[in-house]
Amino acid sequence: MAEVKNKQVVLKDYVTGFLKESDLDLVENTITLKLPEGSNEILLPLFGYGVAKVLESGHPDYKKGDLVWGFTKWEEYSLVPSSRILFKIEHTDVPLSYYTGILGMPGMTAYAGFFEVGLPKKGEKVFVSAASGAVGQLVGQFAKLTGCYVVGSAGSKDKVDLLKNKFGFDDAFNYKEEPDLDAALKRYFPEGIDIYFENVGGKTLDAVLLNMRVHGRIVVCGMISQYNRAQPEGVTNLGNLIMKRIRMQGLAVTDYYPMYHKLVEYVVPKIKEEKIVYVEDIAEGLENGPAALVGLFNGRNVGKQVLVLARE
């Protein structure tokens, strides 16, 4: 009955406003690498989507040595309740970290959001905010593969370069250099926007609403600009929904997990044929997790932020 040291990242207390590294603690516990008889309530490590290897299993669907991805804790070793969704990894000839991104939750979010909620048609005009992020970079590439015109916004010159030169967006701009977002959108979309893939909320949404086309669709995936505000920015242009018959729809990725095989079928061949690329920002070691997490909220990461705890 091996007992090993187990590092964990825990939240010290409830956080208001922006998360700071000092709100997080790295602690070290021990864990017994054997299924316990009773409960395993210990601490409250942070949760997130991760890739892991099964060390022991009481569940008939998973056996020792299986690689899985799903909702895990921020710790080196985890006891996972059988009720929690874990997907077995079938394709191991792509980087395993992709199962936290393009082949994981963000991939499924981009796929379901763009295709199932956005219902794109060839030739339509697509705008993506936070476009170089874990989800946005995929939405842009899916849009190009569908024959759409796609423009992305991001928060630095490097990210804008990535959008244009690596992900194949038709155009891209740095929103921090656009004091008048409405005017910027009118420049990139003189005929208006058919599909807006919403990752940021607030003022961006307000400017987009002024530039949507009749029967446009707004896929509401995230509103990261609003998450750390005590009081969200008010959105004032919702009246545009009426005359333009806009459909604005939120999505939660968990609704679409039953169709996860469709993402795998669509994406894996395209990764191998290099028709889709995926950019990750990799931090090594649990001790660098807090800084990486905080970095997400001020846009420090470029591409999907991944934290590596161990390698195969």
Next chain:
Amino acid sequence: MAEVKNKQVVLKDYVTGFLKESDLDLVENTITLKLPEGSNEILLPLFGYGVAKVLESGHPDYKKGDLVWGFTKWEEYSLVPSSRILFKIEHTDVPLSYYTGILGMPGMTAYAGFFEVGLPKKGEKVFVSAASGAVGQLVGQFAKLTGCYVVGSAGSKDKVDLLKNKFGFDDAFNYKEEPDLDAALKRYFPEGIDIYFENVGGKTLDAVLLNMRVHGRIVVCGMISQYNRAQPEGVTNLGNLIMKRIRMQGLAVTDYYPMYHKLVEYVVPKIKEEKIVYVEDIAEGLENGPAALVGLFNGRNVGKQVLVLARE
């Protein structure tokens, strides 16, 4: 070639903020009751949906004596371009004024908004704002006929009584007596709202967003509380769209005119069997039009505001 006097209501100038009666003028012109050879640009009378009788027609689908409804000017006699949608009235055994309401644009709005955009299911919980108005009173009755639970809000005790005792809403409240709309909605919808039929916008929408159920739908029909504001109220709770997977969709009734026959088939028998009632607030004479119009924006009307210029 009969030339007759023709009263018209015209707008004196562009209006900002609330419309006042003094912004409108009643003018008297003459009109020749014969099709002119050339153009007929004269003044700019207000437009609205009306019922009229054809006096002369150069269009093969309409002949002298036909009753029609559609987009008309605020004047006693109108020359209507052939491009403008006019529906011929087939059923004359219901009040002709109904073709400005339950059998006209508001009826089609309620029908398409509730059934086609709202996609209601038996047993669902429905909230309607401005519920005693031209559209709202129908949405509530359609909801009851579909087996839903429906609550309406309105701005006076008389209107609330109407909702409960005449239109058969399960419950109703006066929003002016509810300083905390969120708390009011939690009282009427302890399990949350499946369908919100949005007629008002602003603070009401913000409170509703907090009380929507997972996979709820918001049918955006109007935002009358915002129309006269120089700066609309900001809506801050849109983040709820994501986790609750809410679909919020605007509608423009013109998209649904091709299915107008479905409204007639659904509604006419129910009017005759008294399974649906329709309340109108009738003003007589074009000279009372300006006051009636202004009254819409401060809720003076009870039910669909109709202006009668002539009777059959």
